Amino acid sequence: MxxxxxxxxxxxxxxxxxxxxxxxxxxxxxxxxxxxxxxxxxxxxxxxxxxxxxxxxxxxxxxxxxxxxxxxxxxxxxxxxxxxxxxxxxxxxxxxxxxxxxxxxxxxxxxxxxxxxxxxxxxxxxxxxxxxxxxxxxxxxxxxxxxxxxxxxxxxxxxxxxGPYELRASKDYNDIDHSWDVPENLEKEPPMMPSDGWTWHGPSRRVSGISWGGNLEILGWNLAAGRYIKDSDAYAGCVFYFETSEEMPSATEVYRLLMQAGERGLLEQFAAVLVGRPKAWSFDQQNSPEAKTEYISGQVDAVLRALGEYAPDVPVVTGLDIGHTDPQLTIPNGAMITVDAVERRIFVEY
Structure with missing residues (x-):
């Protein structure tokens, strides 16, 4: 509900x-x-x-x-x-x-x-x-x-x-940055790579709930501050969406952030979870394609491990273009999202 x-x-x-x-x-x-x-x-x-x-x-x-x-x-x-x-x-x-x-x-x-x-x-x-x-x-x-x-x-x-808007999986994506102080970089589109689209996990059912989420590291700060996250029952029935930043937190850090949320009683409140495609390249860590694949796989495994422990019976969708990679879909924060794990479609209410 x-x-x-x-x-x-x-x-x-x-x-x-x-x-x-x-x-x-x-x-x-x-x-x-x-x-x-x-x-x-x-x-x-x-x-x-x-x-x-x-x-x-x-x-x-x-x-x-x-x-x-x-x-x-x-x-x-x-x-x-x-x-x-x-x-x-x-x-x-x-x-x-x-x-x-x-x-x-x-x-x-x-x-x-x-x-x-x-x-x-x-x-x-x-x-x-x-x-x-x-x-x-x-x-x-x-x-x-x-x-x-x-x-x-x-x-x-x-x-x-x-009204409602159906999110669509992109056929391509990019997560490699280019210097913003070079005019030529703004005159050409970035090279795109093929996308595997979304991956669906958990039960096949249709759920709707108010959206809440954002960048996982920042939500962790809000949790740690103890001032800006409400009691867990305020999120009952919500659809939780999150993504990680260009600082590329390790799989261990991602698991521990979600573990904190789980111990707070947050994860068990959610009707569904939407997970953004991890950014796997930065100027400080210029990963090869193989290293990027390994990083993304490790983060997804960490997410599914935490959700399996704290919210094992909710639909989870990974690989959404809702974060620091390109393209960037817009997600309402505080509006209805419907996650249809039967038809494998996602609708947001703008």
Missing amino acids: AAMRSFVNPPKAKPGDSLAVISPASGLPGILPLPFDLGLRRLADNFGLTAIEYPTTRKMGATPQERAADVHAAFSDERVTAVIASIGGSDQIKVLRHLDPDLLRAHPKPFFGLSDNTNLLNYLWNLGITSFHGTTVMTSLGRGGAMHPLTEESFRAAIFEA
């Missing part, structure tokens, strides 16, 4: 609207402007949206208080109908203590972000405001050459349309 909790789904944007662009995680646009400016042009050219920036949008090293002020300004700005993060980071959790929950409740708007922005996604979930995991200006919108068609399609549906 779905969690019996009511969420505010903020009004949708429409072409011609203004959209707030903020950097609550990191001011990377200030030192890597090429993909950021490309992403802003795509917002205008592909979607008809005008970007409005705030004082810390391009400010590297902004304090948590300054970044919180921009979050408040963006949500209360009557000119804008949606809010999107420029990029992720590594310390957004420090911003949360400076946020005004009453202000955000009074001005609910669709927020888009992933990675470190999981902090704000989770904060909004706790306030009962639907947000969206996926699509940041510098990654999805600033992709070299063109946006991936599936990324563009799901973002367009999420920001403009209400």
